[in-house]
Amino acid sequence: MWQKRLIIQSSAHSISSVDDIALSRIISTVHLSTPADDPVMPSSEGVHLSYLKLALEEARKCVPTPTAFCVGAVLTVGYPAEADPVVLATGYSRELPGNTHAEANALAKARALSSAERKGLLPALSPDTTIDDILAHADIYTTMEPCSVRTSGLAPCANAIVDARIRRCFIGVGEPDDFVKCEGAQRLRDAGVEVIWLKGLEQECLEVARTGR
Numbered sequence: 643m644w645q646k647r648l649i650i651q652s653s654a655h656s657i658s659s660v661d662d663i664a665l666s667r668i669i670s671t672v673h674l675s676t677p678a679d680d681p682v683m684p685s686s687e688g689v690h691l692s693y694l695k696l697a698l699e700e701a702r703k704c705v706p707t708p709t710a711f712c713v714g715a716v717l718t719v720g721y722p723a724e725a726d727p728v729v730l731a732t733g734y735s736r737e738l739p740g741n742t743h744a745e746a747n748a749l750a751k752a753r754a755l756s757s758a759e760r761k762g763l764l765p766a767l768s769p770d771t772t773i774d775d776i777l778a779h780a781d782i783y784t785t786m787e788p789c790s791v792r793t794s795g796l797a798p799c800a801n802a803i804v805d806a807r808i809r810r811c812f813i814g815v816g817e818p819d820d821f822v823k824c825e826g827a828q829r830l831r832d833a834g835v836e837v838i839w840l841k842g843l844e845q846e847c848l849e850v851a852r853t854g855r
């Protein structure tokens with residue numbers, strides 16, 4: 643079954659042994675002046691940054707609109723926990739019908755995977771493992787802090803991430819107050835999701851997000 647391992651004081655599951663070493667090193671050297679003291683990873687830490695770059699590619703697929711951001715998200719999971727993570731699903735703003743958001747779309751697309759598709763992605767998966775089980779061991783990378791307020795009445799992405807029991811959320815840039823005040827990172831943290839701010843692509847994430855503005 644899924645194996646869990648503690649990394650320093652974080653509750654994160656390991657992605658791989660190599661990654662554990664890197665993550666331990668990063669967390670032990672985090673800056674203490676970060677938002678709410680969440681860990682900040684320097685951009686040199688390749689594996690996480692590569693997934694954020696993939697999320698940026700998703701964000702660039704958005705049809706720009708002046709009334710919303712262009713955001714991309716990538717869901718990854720490793721099975722068993724020591725295995726290299728694979729991309730479970732990706733998503734971007736308004737990809738699915740309606741005024742949908744990147745993170746919620748990635749989650750919806752992951753849930754829509756057939757059992758054969760899941761097995762193709764994660765060959766070691768046992769047949770009785772549900773998508774909820776898989777998501778509970780997944781990480782999400784998003785170019786912008788998950789939303790905590792939806793003026794459209796749809797559920798905020800932070801809630802969707804919490805409901806899916808995603809273990810870690812890697813964020814490219816905080817959401818500016820262009821539309822609403824975002825408290826997504828705080829909501830995730832309050833619910834026990836580990837929030838990690840990836841360093842180095844903040845400006846790029848913001849520029850892509852504001853493409854239609």
Ligand SMILES: [Zn+2]
Pocket residue numbers: 743744745746788789798799800
């Ligand atoms: Zn959202």
